[in-house]
Amino acid sequence: MTTAPAAQQPLRSWRFRRVLAAEFVSSVGTQMTTLALPWFVLMTTGSPARMGLVFVIQILPVPLLSMPAGLLVARWGARRVTIAGDIVDTVLVAAVPALYLAGMLPFWLLLVIVALIGSVASAYLSAQRMLLAEAVGTDEGAVTAANALFETATSSARLFGPAIAGLLMAHVGALHVLWIDAATFALSGALLTGLPRREQKPEPLSANRMAEGARYLFRDRVLRTMALAALGYGTLMPVVLLALPVMAKTRYDAEPRVAGLLLAAWGGGTAIGTVIVARLARRVAPTRFAACGGVGAAVVLWLVPWDQPATTTALTVAAACMFLPAVTAPAVALLTLRPPEHLRPHVLPVFGAAVFVASPIAYAMAGLLFEHFPIAAVLAGVAAGATLCAVILVNLARRPTDPPGDAPSH
Known part of the structure; x- marks a missing residue:
């Protein structure tokens, strides 16, 4: 295999800039579709239940197919x-308005298309992260910085995508926004076509290799601990996110501007954190970086349950989110680089599948908790869980790191 030499900064690599631009463009399209497609279903069917079913059908294939998708990444690259x-998503998203205008889009066929879009997404997690490593080399600091910048692009897309879709939907309607969404996927694919091909021997599709990747993740102490902590934060933070509109309603007189302020603080804090991580990643070992981020997030999260003015609540939420990329970026970098090369496409999907299962469960549990317990008590529980994750990361950082590939056999 040939890998790109690690640049001092990922943004100096033209390959990485192409990957980053493609990620931003496709993520904007994904976020536009996330708003436009359910709105299209709601407006054409008048059924909130059908709209909710579209959400479920789209996300369901991701945890179910993430691990098998790793086999495809290993086989094709x-x-x-x-x-x-990107090509398949272009066709699938464009098929919705095309078939609807032709009078050939029954609801069952729409669900099939949505399920196929979700199936494509199942391969994206491992493929995109592997593409990052190919673009910037195998230096842990460079890959950590690249993952942070990658998260910056994704977070920015979450901010701009729905806003752009909302403006366009007001002028041209959700149906025609889907044409634009399809074009973003086509542009993303075009940006990646100029990248050098990776020279490798095609790997046969084998469930044994997939199981071997899962075993490696669970046996390697560093990967197991990092994945466990990252999964912990990935389960806890959706509870905080869902708490923001609840706080706006119960603490701040149901003021919609406060809800917007808190959500903006979430996105802004995350964006600032990713930029900081990108600048410092090459100076700090990944496990120590994650420990610092975990401790910082845990400390700040203990301040969120306090009854305080909306401005300080927003600053607290932003500070907590600012520390999280210091956990997730090193975790993804280690999950990408630490396994042996032949197992790398099979390790990250295991973690991805767990995250996609945990996130909707966390949202569902949060809704029930807020109905039966005071919001401060729920958020205090989140802070306690984050503290436990931080302790796990600090303990990992204090111990010597086993060399890659030396995972224990039992």
């Missing part, structure tokens, strides 16, 4: 899988 995914 990250670049081919990502480009193929």
